[in-house]
Amino acid sequence: MVDTGATAWVLTSAALVLLMTPGLALFYGGMVRPKSVLNMMMMSFGALALIGVLWVLYGYSMAFGDDVGGGLLGDPTQYLGLKGLMEDTTSEAGGLPAMAFVGFQAAFAILTVALISGAIADRVKFSTWMVFAGIWATLVYFPVAHWVFDFSNDETGHVGGWIANGIEAVDFAGGTAVHINAGVAGLVLAIIIGKRRGFGREPMRPHNLPLVMLGAGLLWFGWFGFNAGSALGANNTASVVWVNTLVATSAAILGWLLTERLRDGHATSLGAASGAVAGLVAITPACSALNPIGSIVVGALAGVLCALAVGLKYKFGYDDSLDVVGVHLVGGLWGTLAIGFFAVENAPQGASGLFDGGGLALLGTQAVGAGAVLAYSAVLTAIIGFALKAVMGWRIPEEDEVSGIDQHQHAESGYDLVGSFGGHGPSAGPVARSTTRTSEGAQA
């Protein structure tokens, strides 16, 4: 029997999670300069396109097929092209059609890949990005999703991944598989690809903060599907998770703004948007294991920690352009490890952390899960990154980077504004061209 309530909620959540990637495109797009807004957004839309197809072809099977050994990888041929999943198998799967789960998890795969793009803004060939996205999803995300999200099922005899079933680390919606994974990949790529021309010397301030805030709002909205949808049912767990996702995020905004106010003298809109995302990242793995008060603590500390972490790139000299490391890697690590301290047994997860009298065992398990994903992603990303550097090259020519990647890579400009009021230096905007060769050609 189909559980209609659960199916309706998971399908709705899948659409919510999918909206996060366009939301991310706005969040990132507003943070770059006007000459590269389209390329920034296209990296997200490129992930939507490519990973959506790969997921159906073999990605789902690699992540959620029967384990081929050691909990490391699902059988890529079992559901190749989603074969065998169109029939109604809901009796085995707890009332949820397999395709609902396929769709829900597809959106996770897409978002994880898109998250990485923030670390390498303004300077990367679109072709190399697309090839990277496909290879990285195949070699890194699909296996790691199997480790973390694929639970074994005794009734059907399905065998899942090692983090979910072997060490049983708590990662409800993807602190490890999504945020640590993408965050460390962004760090490695930013180092391999190198800094933007003028990094640390020229001002590279966000060109459209209203876009950033709109993007953060859409991310938050979609994140309710990401976290509460991961309950895979319309039930109490989903409801608890929903409230934790709300309150941790609110507290994180407060934490980030307070840090800024004390350090820089002002509470900024970019800080509010960034704080929201930092809180969402941190509560993602922990949302089922905490009570709402614990969520406030974890969220507020995420806001403070990430606000401090975004300054690291200037200290160490890597150009993680839009702070994928400071927000997703640091936030993801914090949220995953915080479970070891703040988990309470009467939360839906039923795990007990240090402050709940559970000792240090859970913290150790969490550290193993986080460390394994971090190390695997770092090594594989480095191999893929260096290979592509040798074969295709990552960077666009210096001249085109300075004049604007949108023109060079996409033959478009984001804004047809002549003369930027209040801008600095010569306008980075396009010069209007009056030739209409295409339409003349069509008439002839």
Next chain:
Amino acid sequence: MKLITAVIKPHKLDDVKSALESFGVQGMTVSEASGYGRQRGHTEVYRGAEYTVDMVPKVRLEVLVDDLDATGVVEAVVKAAATGRIGDGKVWVVPVDDVVRVRTGEHGADAL
């Protein structure tokens, strides 16, 4: 004939425009400009990183006038654009050899 160029604060444009209209000036060209003088720019902070924004938004206003009107027009602009604070801008006057009205081909003072 003289070309009077004024770089002023954007929010004073309407005042200057009215002052010139009362004076009898019949046309002007206005463009958005950015730059700095003794006031320098200001500082902005994004995710803890400080940026000094040197260029400040300004309006550049140009008027062509007869020699006899030049002093009066400059006075009118200065009076209307002044706030007394740093960054009010500058006005300067340069001689113009000839002016042509494109529509009729008239030259010199007739074209003003």
